[in-house]
Amino acid sequence: MPPVDTSATVAPIVDIRALRKSYGSNEVLKGIDLQIAPGEVIAIIGKSGSGKSTLLRCINGLEEFQSGALTVDSKPLLHRDAAAMRALRQRVGMIFQGFNLFPHLTVGKNIMLAPSLVKAKDAQAGEAHARALLARVGLTEKFDAYADQLSGGQQQRVAIARALAMEPAVLLCDEITSALDPELVGEVLRVVEGLAQDGMTLLMVTHEMSFARRVSNRVIFMHQGRVHEMGTPAEIFGTPQTPELQQFLSSLHD
Amino acid sequence: MVDFSLWDIVRNLLLALRWTVGLSLIAFIGGGLVGLLLLMLRLSKLPGAGVFVSAYVQLFQGVPLLVQLFLAYYGLGLFGINTSPWVAAGMGLTFYASAFLTEIWRGCVASIPRGQWEASQSLALNFAEQLRYVILPQAFKIAVAPTVGFLVQVIKGTALASVIGFMELTKVGKTIANATYSPFLVFSCVAVLYFVLCYPVSLYAKSLERKLHAPR
Amino acid sequence: MRIQLDFGAVLAEWPLLLTGIGWTLALTAAAVLVGTALGIACAWVRARGFGAELAPRWLQVVVGGYVELIRNTPFIVQLFFIFFGLPAAGFKLSAETASFIAMVINLGAYATEIIRAGLEATPKGQIEAAVSLALTRLQTFTRVVLPPALQKIWPSLVSQIVIVMLGSSVCGQISTQELSYAADLIQSNNFRSFEAFIVVGVLYLLLSFAVRHLLNWAGATFLFGRR
Numbered sequence: 001m002p003p004v005d006t007s008a009t010v011a012p013i014v015d016i017r018a019l020r021k022s023y024g025s026n027e028v029l030k031g032i033d034l035q036i037a038p039g040e041v042i043a044i045i046g047k048s049g050s051g052k053s054t055l056l057r058c059i060n061g062l063e064e065f066q067s068g069a070l071t072v073d074s075k076p077l078l079h080r081d082a083a084a085m086r087a088l089r090q091r092v093g094m095i096f097q098g099f100n101l102f103p104h105l106t107v108g109k110n111i112m113l114a115p116s117l118v119k120a121k122d123a124q125a126g127e128a129h130a131r132a133l134l135a136r137v138g139l140t141e142k143f144d145a146y147a148d149q150l151s152g153g154q155q156q157r158v159a160i161a162r163a164l165a166m167e168p169a170v171l172l173c174d175e176i177t178s179a180l181d182p183e184l185v186g187e188v189l190r191v192v193e194g195l196a197q198d199g200m201t202l203l204m205v206t207h208e209m210s211f212a213r214r215v216s217n218r219v220i221f222m223h224q225g226r227v228h229e230m231g232t233p234a235e236i237f238g239t240p241q242t243p244e245l246q247q248f249l250s251s252l253h254d
Numbered sequence: 255m256v257d258f259s260l261w262d263i264v265r266n267l268l269l270a271l272r273w274t275v276g277l278s279l280i281a282f283i284g285g286g287l288v289g290l291l292l293l294m295l296r297l298s299k300l301p302g303a304g305v306f307v308s309a310y311v312q313l314f315q316g317v318p319l320l321v322q323l324f325l326a327y328y329g330l331g332l333f334g335i336n337t338s339p340w341v342a343a344g345m346g347l348t349f350y351a352s353a354f355l356t357e358i359w360r361g362c363v364a365s366i367p368r369g370q371w372e373a374s375q376s377l378a379l380n381f382a383e384q385l386r387y388v389i390l391p392q393a394f395k396i397a398v399a400p401t402v403g404f405l406v407q408v409i410k411g412t413a414l415a416s417v418i419g420f421m422e423l424t425k426v427g428k429t430i431a432n433a434t435y436s437p438f439l440v441f442s443c444v445a446v447l448y449f450v451l452c453y454p455v456s457l458y459a460k461s462l463e464r465k466l467h468a469p470r
Numbered sequence: 471m472r473i474q475l476d477f478g479a480v481l482a483e484w485p486l487l488l489t490g491i492g493w494t495l496a497l498t499a500a501a502v503l504v505g506t507a508l509g510i511a512c513a514w515v516r517a518r519g520f521g522a523e524l525a526p527r528w529l530q531v532v533v534g535g536y537v538e539l540i541r542n543t544p545f546i547v548q549l550f551f552i553f554f555g556l557p558a559a560g561f562k563l564s565a566e567t568a569s570f571i572a573m574v575i576n577l578g579a580y581a582t583e584i585i586r587a588g589l590e591a592t593p594k595g596q597i598e599a600a601v602s603l604a605l606t607r608l609q610t611f612t613r614v615v616l617p618p619a620l621q622k623i624w625p626s627l628v629s630q631i632v633i634v635m636l637g638s639s640v641c642g643q644i645s646t647q648e649l650s651y652a653a654d655l656i657q658s659n660n661f662r663s664f665e666a667f668i669v670v671g672v673l674y675l676l677l678s679f680a681v682r683h684l685l686n687w688a689g690a691t692f693l694f695g696r697r
Contacts, residue, residue, distance in 0.1 A: 060376055082380060089378035100373035104391045113387055114377035159373075166377060316632075316678040317671045318639035320650055325671060328663040406542065413544035417643060424547055437554035445543045445551060452542035 011074060013038045013169055013201055014059060019068035021054060028054050029065065030225040038169070041202045043212035043233075046222035047248060052205040055222070056172045059203070060092045061085050073169060090118060093163035097175040099155040101147040101162070107134070108143040111162045118166070133161040137191050153184030157191055164195075171195065173204040209252060213237050221245045260439070263430055267443055270426035271451070277412045277422060280344050282405055285351025292356040297363070297385065307356065314353030320414050322346050327418040343415035351408055358404060362397040363389060399466055403459035406452045413448070423447060479660045480669045483652075490652030491673065497566075497648060498635040498681070501573035505634070506627070508574065509581025512537065514611065516582060517589040533582070540579035546640045548572050553644045569641035569648075577634045584626045588619030620693060628685045632678050639674070649673060 012035035021029040028051045036042060044052045057063040058070060061077060070077040073091050078084045102110050111130040115121040121129070134140050137157040147155055156176055163171060173192065177185040189211050196202055196215050206212055212219055212233065219236040221229040223244045229236060240246045296307040314322065326346035331337045366389050374388040416425035427444035431437040481487075515525045515533045540548065552575075553568035563571070592615050600610040620627075642651030653670040657663040 062372055062375065086378050086380060089376055094373075094376040096369060096373060098367075098369050100367075100369035102370065102373070102388055102392075104395065114374075114379060117383050117387065118378045162377070313675070316636075316675040318636040318650065318674055320639040320642075321653070321667050321671045321674060324650075324653070324667045325664065328657075328667060332664050410542075410544040413546045414640065416546070424544065424550075427547070428550065431550075431554060436558065437550070438556070438558040441547060441551040441555045445539070445547050448543045448547060449539060453538065456538075456542055 010037055012036055012071075013073055014203070015069075015071040016055075016059075017069045019055075019058065019065050019070060021051075021058060021063065021065040028225050029058070031068070032227060034220070034227065036170075036201060036203065038201055039199045040218065041196045041200075041216045042204070043216040043219045044203065044205045044222060045207070045209070045212065045219060045236075045248070046228075050222040051225040052222050053174050056094075056174050056203060056205055059170075060089060060094050060172055062094075086118065090166055091168055092170045092172060093166055093168035094172045094174065095156070095159050095163055095176045097179050099147075099152070099159045099179075101155055101159060103147050106144050106146055107139070107150070107158050110147070110158060111165045114162070115165050129165060130161070133164050134158075136164070136194075137161045138187070151184060152180045153187045156180065156188045160188075160191055160195075170201045170203065173202065173206070175205050175207065177206070177208060209237065209249075221248065223248075263434065263440055264443055266426060266430055267423060267440075267447055270421060270423045271447055273420070274409065274412050274422040274451070277340075277343055277347065277415060277420065278405070278409045281347030281351050281411070282408045284344070284348035285355055285408070286401075288348060288352035289355035289359065292352060293359050293363070296356070296360060299381075307360075311353045311357045314350055315357070319346075319350055319411055320417060322350055323414055323418050339415065339418055339420035342418055343412070343420045346418075347408065347411055347415070350411065351404070354404055354407070355401065358400045359393070359397050362393040362400075365396060366392050396466065399459050399462035402455060402462060406455050406459070409452050409455070410448070475665055476662055477665050477669060479662050480656055480665045483656045483659070486652045486655055487649070487669070487673065489647055490649035490670075491677065493566075493646065493648040494635065494638050494677065495681075497569055497573060497638050497641065497646070498631070500570055501577050501634060501638075502631050505574045505577030506581055508578035509585050510616070512578065512582040513585035513589055517586045537579045537582050540576055541583070545572070545576050545637050546643065548576060549640060549644065565641070565644045565646045568644060569638065569646045572641070573634055573638060576637065577630065580630045580634075581627060584623050584630060585619065587626075588623035589615060591622060592619060617693070621689070624686070624689045624693070628682055628689070631685060632682055635681060636674060636678065649677075 014034070014036040016032050016034040019029055019032040020027065032055060044055070046052050054063055058065050059072065059077075061079060064079050072088055075084070075088070077088060101107075102113070105113065108127065108130050111133060112121075112123075112126040115129065116123065116126050131140065131143060134143060137160055139154060139157055139161070142150065142154065142158070147158070150158065159176075176192075177188050180188065185208070189208065192202070192204070193211075193215050202216075204212070204216070214233075216233055218230065219233050220227055221236060221240075221242075221244075229240065229242055229245050236245070237249065240249055292307050292310065295303045323343060323346040326349075327337055327339075327342040330342055330345070335341070370388055370392065371384060374384045379387070412420075412422055413424040415422055416428065419425070423444055427440055431440040434440060512533045515529055516537070549568065549572040552572050553563060553565065556563060556568075596614055596618075597610060600614040605614065638648055639650035641648055642654060645651065649670055653666040657666040
């Protein structure tokens with residue numbers, strides 16, 4: 001992966017400081033500090049329950065955090081401010097494990113809906129844009145199909161196109177291949193790799209270790225609500241420092 | 255005692271059937287409108303709205319329809335409003351229907367998977383847009399079958415309006431049964447007429463339900 | 471115009487109200503016991519997938535006809551038919567008996583559909599396991615199929631029982647001394663119609679609440695709790 005400029009002169013596109021989140025009395029994020037540079041591809045790995053998805057969902061406001069600061073594109077995250085949250089979600093897109101395509105709309109309409117409502121894109125421009133995005137994910141011919149006529153891999157690629165339609169600066173990927181049959185994983189990963197090469201800032205929670213190793217600039221290992229280890233793929237996968245990471249990596253090869 | 259032929263009986267019952275149908279439609283449509291308002295109120299997330307609608311539903315579902323009709327009848331009289339059976343029965347059945355319909359529809363909205371809310375939220379749609387373009391279209395499809403099914407309940411409910419003097423099928427039936435001293439025959443005819451009215455609607459609701467769950 | 475509400479006059483007639491509550495609960499309890507049994511039997515006849523092949527075709531038609539007839543006609547008409555209509559055919563009934571029979575027949579039809587849904591949701595593997603263990607058909611039905619089915623549909627059944635209890639208010643129309651009849655009696659004495667029905671309405675609300683919670687608890691404790 002080509003190196004990304006993470007020097008201090010470039011403002012981080014996502015800036016997380018001392019983030020804490022609890023569900024009731026259960027603290028799931030115990031103080032996260034993370035700065036993500038524009039164009040960076042970051043893979044987040046860890047056991048289930050380590051807080052990976054929760055962290056991701058905090059960044060686009062699906063989860064509220066109790067203390068700390070989260071800034072996207074130099075704008076702080078303000079949960080109470082509906083306009084600010086709307087602006088945030090135009091900058092930050094999300095792809096879900098369960099795809100969450102809108103079943104009552106065609107593929108094309110799925111992609112066109114948000115731009116037409118939020119960015120007031122007119123129908124013609126919206127359709128052209130949607131077709132272009134579908135071509136980019138390799139599904140040009142599916143413009144008028146419905147979600148239940150597509151395979152899982154195809155649905156996820158549509159979900160990616162839908163998120164890209166809002167032209168976000170950051171894309172959050174929450175275990176986007178975990179619900180797919182193994183033979184369908186590749187087509188989705190190929191699309192994501194293409195996005196990475198085109199310079200999209202990506203934050204991926206993933207179990208696809210070889211993919212993470214190949215595509216990401218940085219890998220973060222989370223353990224019990226904290227960033228336990230962080231480094232380049234070579235460092236994390238090749239020379240894990242802490243016993244927890246070593247144990248995690250060895251458990252993957254059973 | 256007047257001699258009634260079978261045709262006389264049936265003819266009078268059929269005439270009374272009009273009022274049954276009329277009252278059913280008024281209650282169903284009126285109840286639907288009020289129910290929709292209540293649904294919007296509940297979804298609006300205004301403080302206290304949820305509690306109010308919940309209490310409203312519990313109230314109308316926990317008191318017999320008969321008592322509700324009596325309350326409408328006597329209550330309207332107290333406030334000096336003209337208590338014609340039409341007004342009392344219409345209002346009583348409308349509020350009764352609104353509570354059940356809003357609860358059915360609430361269930362339909364609640365059954366929309368959370369992922370739909372999250373995906374539309376992540377695409378920067380605001381609450382109104384989420385409802386209008388993503389949630390309600392899906393909820394509507396699910397709601398058609400049980401809503402049609404409830405129409406049967408409303409039709410059966412109109413039979414109780416007879417008790418506050420509304421001249422519908424049951425009341426006319428009772429009157430004719432008394433006049434002809436043939437309750438067995440008359441009430442059989444009444445039952446058949448209700449069946450002829452309700453059964454097709456039940457079948458339609460069932461077929462809608464099947465279509466909803468059929469694989470495409 | 472000032473509205474004067476006098477609840478005291480209504481509450482003073484509490485013996486009548488108590489009698490009404492007693493009759494309402496008694497009728498409901500009796501109807502629930504017999505009606506549920508009837509519902510289980512009819513559900514077995516109608517359920518597709520197991521045992522139903524045993525029921526003769528004519529029985530399936532009769533039960534089907536019964537269920538659809540009851541579910542598509544008003545309860546008050548069923549009651550009038552039983553109380554006014556049957557004597558003309560030779561069966562003379564007291565108001566209470568007619569009310570009981572009408573409620574049993576009514577609950578039975580609805581219970582049939584509710585329980586049938588529970589029976590049809592039985593995973594096929596359960597029956598295959600029971601058969602492999604050499605259980606008879608009846609044993610399979612009563613010990614393997616019915617308990618989980620009942621547990622699954624219990625909330626729906628409880629709701630239907632509450633509906634039947636509220637429906638018993640109609641029985642006052644043939645002078646059965648249940649709660650709505652008490653209201654009618656009270657208001658004919660003191661002309662406090664609105665107050666009488668408000669009080670009775672509140673009592674029905676409390677009864678619905680109590681019966682629902684009681685039945686939910688009973689189901690969990692006696693039928694399918696973990697011992």
